[in-house]
Amino acid sequence: MKRNKKTLYTIILILVVIIISLSIAFAALSTTLIVNFASVNQNAYTWNVQFDTGTTNVAPTKNSTNQSSNFTCDNATVSASSVTVSNVKLSKPGDYCIWAFKVDNYGTMPAKLTNISSSKAGTGSCTTSGATITCGCVTFKLAKNTAGSTLVTTSNTSLAAGSSTTPTQLQLYLRADYTPTTVAQVNACAAQTNTNLTYTLTWGTN
Amino acid sequence: MKNNKSLYIIVGILIISLITLSIAFAALSTNLNINFGNVNQSAQTWNVAFTGSSVAGTASGSASTAGRSCGTATVTATQVNVGDTQLSKPDDKCQWVLTVKNNGSISAKLSTITANKGNNTCNIGGTTGSQTSMVCGNITYTLTSDGTTALPINTSLAANATQTVYVTAKYTGTSVNTTAVTQSGLSFVLGYTQN
Numbered sequence: 001m002k003r004n005k006k007t008l009y010t011i012i013l014i015l016v017v018i019i020i021s022l023s024i025a026f027a028a029l030s031t032t033l034i035v036n037f038a039s040v041n042q043n044a045y046t047w048n049v050q051f052d053t054g055t056t057n058v059a060p061t062k063n064s065t066n067q068s069s070n071f072t073c074d075n076a077t078v079s080a081s082s083v084t085v086s087n088v089k090l091s092k093p094g095d096y097c098i099w100a101f102k103v104d105n106y107g108t109m110p111a112k113l114t115n116i117s118s119s120k121a122g123t124g125s126c127t128t129s130g131a132t133i134t135c136g137c138v139t140f141k142l143a144k145n146t147a148g149s150t151l152v153t154t155s156n157t158s159l160a161a162g163s164s165t166t167p168t169q170l171q172l173y174l175r176a177d178y179t180p181t182t183v184a185q186v187n188a189c190a191a192q193t194n195t196n197l198t199y200t201l202t203w204g205t206n
Numbered sequence: 207m208k209n210n211k212s213l214y215i216i217v218g219i220l221i222i223s224l225i226t227l228s229i230a231f232a233a234l235s236t237n238l239n240i241n242f243g244n245v246n247q248s249a250q251t252w253n254v255a256f257t258g259s260s261v262a263g264t265a266s267g268s269a270s271t272a273g274r275s276c277g278t279a280t281v282t283a284t285q286v287n288v289g290d291t292q293l294s295k296p297d298d299k300c301q302w303v304l305t306v307k308n309n310g311s312i313s314a315k316l317s318t319i320t321a322n323k324g325n326n327t328c329n330i331g332g333t334t335g336s337q338t339s340m341v342c343g344n345i346t347y348t349l350t351s352d353g354t355t356a357l358p359i360n361t362s363l364a365a366n367a368t369q370t371v372y373v374t375a376k377y378t379g380t381s382v383n384t385t386a387v388t389q390s391g392l393s394f395v396l397g398y399t400q401n
Contacts, residue, residue: 029312029400031254035286035304035373039390040345043273043294045382109295109382110270161272205295205382206270 045109049159049203050080052102052169060097061146073097073176083174090138090178093186098146099174104167105159110206113157116142122195133197137189141175142199148175158206253310254363254398255283261304263288267297267377276300279373291375293345294383299376301353306369306396313401314363319349324391332356342389344379349394362401371396
């Protein structure tokens with residue numbers, strides 16, 4: 001009796017094992033490959049690009065000869081985000097005004113000019129192209145030198161990283177010129193008033 | 207006695223189950239013979255693995271390299287460990303180009319891609335079983351086949367064939383952190399199976 005029972009138990013066990021083996025015999029071959037990242041660190045940075053406000057009322061350099069009532073170059077009012085010149089009147093060859101101002105980088109990231117655009121939203125007839133605005137016989141230029149020959153562009157205008165206490169600085173010049181040089185050109189200039197001329201400088205990470 | 211009877215019943219059931227698993231259902235009253243000539247089993251191998259021992263990361267992005275460095279990826283047959291990496295400002299990017307090879311004789315396929323975010327707060331992209339991207343704050347991690355196209359699953363990897371896997375970590379945020387941030391414990395798991 002006991003031997004028969006043992007034999008039976010053995011048979012059952014064998015059958016169970018066979019069934020289980022058959023059930024799992026068809027599992028697919030497989031391999032697991034893993035891509036681990038140790039650590040990805042993001043350093044702390046600050047971003048702060050603005051106009052220098054050391055002097056908020058900037059007097060222009062202007063042609064000092066033959067000034068008359070037809071010549072006006074107001075001071076520029078400077079804030080962290082804007083430089084505003086209220087009135088400019090140039091009427092004869094040689095008339096010009098130059099306002100000097102700076103851009104500060106108080107952030108810890110280097111910055112570059114990613115876009116410069118100019119526009120005229122008010123009255124008058126002007127053409128705009130990047131750093132140059134031409135309104136009749138007066139041309140405005142945003143430049144990196146007083147002569148206005150090195151215009152501000154996205155490829156030549158950047159600022160190294162600064163700090164919250166000591167910014168890096170970039171000197172810029174806004175120059176307005178009465179452009180006609182001959183009598184014929186002067187006589188062809190019609191009087192006009194242009195308003196709401198704007199330069200927009202967009203800064204991004206370098 | 208009664209126990210023996212139970213045991214016999216169990217044995218009978220098990221035998222029936224075994225037969226059911228093993229052979230087709232035979233005809234009711236006719237004997238059909240299926241004869242085999244030779245049944246041959248060729249010798250086959252299964253071996254899908256990363257190749258190489260290390261891969262340098264390629265950095266790109268903004269002109270300034272400040273706060274950007276790409277760790278070296280250490281490669282073993284089944285695991286790639288990407289070393290410490292720094293990405294700190296918009297557009298900073300590191301990329302590692304890995305190679306998976308089917309060194310065996312059995313065709314394989316990439317069946318599943320699983321993204322593990324560890325303890326980080328991430329949005330996992332893709333679909334279940336094909337999670338090819340993770341967006342974790344300012345950093346996006348991706349697996350692609352060419353740097354751009356999400357790594358596809360269910361494509362065949364024949365014997366001796368290779369599959370290129372681009373692993374990319376990129377600073378996709380639009381602002382910078384005012385305090386340092388560290389992400390760790392992230393991984394992608396690639397499941398290759400028989401094709």
